[in-house]
Amino acid sequence: MERLLEVKGLHVSFHTYAGDIKAVRGITFGVEKGETLALVGESGCGKSVTAKALMRLFDRTSGEILPGSEITFDGTDVMKLTKKELHAFRGAQIGMIFQDPMTSLDPTMTIGRQVGECLVIHQGLSMKEAQRQAIELLRMVDIPHPEERVKSYPHQLSGGMRQRVVIATALACNPKLIIADEPTTALDVTIQAQVLDLLRDLKQRLGTAIILVTHDLGIVADFSDRIQVMYAGQIVERGTTHEIFKECMHPYTWALLRSIPRDSQKGTTLYSLNGTPPDLLLPITGCPFASRCEYCMPICRQQLPPETDLSQTHRICCWLQHPKAPKVARPAELGGGMNA
Template sequence: MSDNILEVKNLNINFKTFAGTVQAIRDVSFNLKKGETLAIVGESGSGKSVTTRSIMGLLASNAVIEHGEILFKGQDLLKESAKEMDHHRGNDLSMIFQDPMTSLDPTMTIGKQVAEPLRIHGKISKEKALKRAQEVLELVGIPNAKNRMKDFPHQFSGGQRQRIVIAIAIVNYPEILIADEPTTALDVTVQAQIIDLMRELQEKLETSIIFITHDLGVVAGIADRVAVMYAGKIIEVGTVDEIFYQPKHPYTWGLLSSMPTLDTKGAKLSSIPGTPPDLLDPPKGDAFAPRNPYAMQIDLEAQPPFFKVSDTHYAATWLLHPDAPKVQPPAPIVKRAQEYAHLMQTGAVDTPSEGSQN
């Protein structure tokens, strides 16, 4: 029996627009194991959020799932009714969004907002729901949670509001938690605290996490595996160590090269030249070819298949073909990635303790 709690297979999603059909998600496949954190990384517009919103059944009205499967414990969510998906959301699947102020109702107290999913999905009394809400607020680190249950969102700091959003997402102890760039709007100190909190919650609740981000530096601190997306496709997948220490796709090299480290103060960071392709008319070959300094003629003519690097590491680049020239990542990129990954994974960078305003 598979140990995957979630399997996405050959997912294709289009958006119907006035300008034409946008091929937003193109043959995306990945899996999620129980208790692991999978990070999905890529630039804005790469398809990260659309992919995960399809898991939740929260796509826009002009989205069309052309074909594919989303299997939760072997059950295809795409074949579920609206009522069945309502049951899954909150009970089995939950999502944390990027901006907590757009997720919280400014007119409702925090206690009621955290308890609301329990009332909707759990069918328990108001008193029991509020008691659980207080326990979860304490779990996510809200100081003096009992007395702050009657406070409103504007009375909390940005870091505390994000903790409250996390509390709402986990109050029903979902089996899969999707975090859509949950630290982007926060300063780096609070970012580190939220990452630490999510790691702690995963250990306590044994929740599987899909973590969406454009920042590979964040990935080093939380992920077990990484899927790199570009132009609606996954182009590399591997363990966090494989992606940081042995990246194979030139796009992954570009993402790694743009990461700052403690030694890059005052230095100019690298950037990936050009822009992503127009998915109204996707290119025939490798979508990254126009921005790839190592592109070959075949990159313009055919999409590369996934080449196996190890049992856990695959990359869709023609550079891994046996007949391709041997190209290695530029040395500065590898050095920067290794230094950063080492710092994040060994805890060499101290995280300031949280004060009452975080």
């Protein structure tokens, strides 16, 4: 395996009148070539901000990637790119699929021009040649009658078809990495299944690495190789898909998995997390999850837990992993048991 993306100590803040919102608080992770990494968490946990930061999609006035953050993509230091170099970098090296296909397509441009635009800019093709390639791309994402479809406008397509167009646009320049930010949230279940099939198929055929940002644990189980669970701008647990679903040890991951209704407990009270995530305007001392955690110890409120290795791939930020901490077993509905 070869490292494609390396992120070190990424901090992102948004400057508002009320103060600085620290959306991402010093996260470090990497993506290998061809692998699928999922960022999972509730709204406001910083998963989308992380995804946007990789392409530096903030303007100075709103969000800022704080100095000291390092993003290295395939040998390029993304933080050092000039405006012009960034233009050449975005789209060509990393493709992006946004949540809402309604707003990520330009309503005044035909499908063909939108997909081809990227080819004209990055590969210097003529408009005519780009159109021809756009047809091929639309065929690749299973859009029926691509020759006619290139002339239609986004409003003439359904939600699922629009999302396919967005995927075709992201793939146009053969990027090495695709960031999919909640790609199926706006779609119906049967269409969601179709789009996921398409992404899975393309991933295998083209060997593209994917960062999937989502809150839906169901999608992740079947789709990703590795998972990072985020909470209040930090990665609280990371591991392979199997490790997160079967051997997870962080109380927040437990809570996420337990709040999915299971067949056995019909009509009974569902497990629910009390309280709300911490206010990102304020500094967080200790573990960000401490106030909602049922296993909270005095140290959790005072000091940020260090990251502990449970296996080569499985790492967790939790004081319960400390040798002196009481041993807590996984909740029964998640299979129970300890790891070590």
